[in-house]
Amino acid sequence: QVQLVQSGAEVREPGASVKLSCVASGHTFSSYAMHWLRQAPGQSLEWMGWSNAVNNVKYSQKFQGRLTITRDTSASIVYMELYSLRSEDTAMYYCARFDRYSDSFDLWGQGTVVTVSS
């Protein structure tokens, strides 16, 4: 089955970091760029960055210096680590596969809730 399965919910204190994972199955992981996006409660979606098939990365300027996306191609896993967390980082975080033919996010993980609170 073609799917992305994300790691479970996380709670962190302000200033801490969090590392999420996203495991791909049922498709050729190495052929796709994998993106991370987030959605604060009741808000729209926000693009964070991607890791492509040859381990290049690109981040939104908003997260420069605070975000690292890595991938383990042999295990079909992509990771997202966000540092120096603040309360505004409380959100649902999604990994998504980007299809270069349609230039759209055609497969999404189920989401991981990250709560930042003291």
Added chain:
Amino acid sequence: DIQMTQSPSYLSASVGDRVTITCRSSQTMTTYLNWYQQRPGKAPKVLIYAASSLQSGVPSRFSGGRSGTNFTLTISSLQPEDFATYFCQQSFSYPYTFGQGTKLDI
């Protein structure tokens, strides 16, 4: 950054109605515009890509259009499962950006 202005924010309709949601981009971006549906507690799902191409498996009552920097998503005859939130998204330039969303309610 390209700003995506989506309207309306909220839309009340009935089963069988025809509805249209609009998204306007702050810059010219040809057809790099996608539409997603998000049901409560679920991840988004792509409906339309490249402004007017129907994603595989999506019912034909969904259609997309473009006129300059204005993009539309039309649902020709609402079904009960269509009541959800819809987002537009541009993949023309980084950072990829989304509209604010349209909640379609009964």
